[in-house]
Amino acid sequence: MARKDVTPRKNNGSFKKFGVGLLGGVLGGMLSIGGIYYATDGFNSSVVEPLTAESTQTIDNDAEISNVKVNVNSDITNAVDKVQNAVVSVINLQTSTQSQWSSPFETQQNDSSELQPTGEGSGVIYKKDGNDAYIVTNNHVVEGQEGLEVVLKDGTKVQAELIGTDAYTDLAVLKIAGDKVDTVATFGDSTSLKVGEPAIAIGSPLGSDYANSVTQGIISSLNRLVQNVNESGQEISINAIQTDAAINPGNSGGPLVNVAGQVVGINSSKIATSSSSGVSVEGMGFAIPSNDVTNIIQQLEDSGSVIRPALGISMLNLSEVSTQQQERVLEVPASVVNGVVVRYVESATPAEKAGLQQYDVITKVDGEEITSATELRAALYKKSVGDIMELTFYRGDEEQTVSVELTLDQTALNEQ
Incomplete structure (x- = not known):
């Protein structure tokens, strides 16, 4: 994809990735004299009161124009x-630092920040x-x-x-x-x-x-x-x-x-x-x-601010690891193609206390499959400090599950 x-x-202007073009003449293209278009598909309770002619004006070519109200x-x-x-x-x-214009009674300009x-x-x-x-x-x-x-x-x-x-x-x-x-x-x-x-x-x-x-x-x-x-x-x-x-x-x-x-x-x-x-x-x-x-x-x-729990690991998507490294370092089964690799575990953190180790490959959170560090982080941030998170992971070719008690928040530990 x-x-x-x-x-x-x-x-x-700082969001330079987005280009904006203002299309001119859109309103003119949508209006037509003497007709009303009603887009009611999907919308209920549309009520249109009868058209009422307020006045009639005759112009030189004998055409009549009615001013109506709807x-x-x-x-x-x-x-x-x-x-x-x-x-x-x-x-x-x-x-914004700019120079101010001098008054007629001043002889020089002064810089000011405003x-x-x-x-x-x-x-x-x-x-x-x-x-x-x-x-x-x-x-x-x-x-x-x-x-x-x-x-x-x-x-x-x-x-x-x-x-x-x-x-x-x-x-x-x-x-x-x-x-x-x-x-x-x-x-x-x-x-x-x-x-x-x-x-x-x-x-x-x-x-x-x-x-x-x-x-x-x-x-x-x-x-x-x-x-x-x-x-x-x-x-x-x-x-x-x-x-x-x-x-x-x-x-x-x-x-x-x-x-x-x-x-x-x-x-x-x-x-x-x-x-x-x-x-x-x-x-x-x-x-x-x-x-x-x-x-x-x-x-x-x-x-x-928002207080969110911290897990205490540095993460890497399994999809970013080469096949050779997966075989020689991670040693996970060939059937495991998505997940999150634990790059390292910080000391005295919920992850360490739960027994997670470097090169474990996390594949599920609370029984739901995850494919990336973003999905793992999103699942973590739905939790509150003090909650329990169940992680399923591979250590080599063995699948294991542990319960992690989320005792720390991000103010005490910034995850990388």
Whole structure:
């Protein structure tokens, strides 16, 4: 399978892998005078009120033009009405050194450092608590920030405080004053999503000039493992919802909404091109499922970070080991073609206490087969400190199973 480039959807020049082209004239091509097109396949409860002629105008060639009014209500418009006022633009401010112009009474210019917008994304207000309101967005939207501003639906700009971030799931929580907030979004159950059901993306593609843009599509797939590396070199791994609703730079952090007006995902990235062929790709966006989001943001509110268990091993994919090394060093059966090789075990760790050794090849976690270090790490990060993880592995040609008590977290041990 050809490797794909997955690019975070931040409106920031630093994400250079993603090329953006703004297609002109799209709206003009979609409108036709005197006709209305209703796309109702897959959408329920569309209500179109009768057309009413407001006035009739006769022009020189005796053609008559009627000005008509039509009021269309549908599941889509109702869903957007419920959540749109909770969607915001998030502006990342960083220091920019520039020369200031001298006043007529000054004889020279002075250099000063001030915060300037360096990128924009989206976010959604999900909670109001007393005088404060809380916003969830993507970590890559706020990465490197020295200050944050939030633009509300009505254009009001307010300062925001960064509460916490989690690079691994690409999520962040912000706090703003709640006095101007009157709408809070509601999370839905992402485990109940069905492939083919409608999906609505709301955000600020290309920045706040296009704030609260709405695009619609369907849920294309579920449980897509999407991996990337952020600007700081940290791994991003998301068990994502795939959608064909248009997602562009600036949509990052905005909500993916179902027809009930519930947030079922936070838009994070899209596949832009195939790295092997360079072929452009359209309609492959990815969102962090709402059930994962609610778990992470609660931890970010509580402590500013996410505490994850540590295993205490350095890992290598079995597929990256040559056949000769597998035969001479690992000595695993030829039938074992996927798994995770233990490169070394750190002392006084859960892995060492459970008896894992160098060159063991882990093939299952809790009875489920794994094929890569990414899958092992994803399974580990679903656990909490204090949980038990069952690992099945080969030591030479012998298959064994051990129970590992996850007593350490990553703050005490950084795995490589």
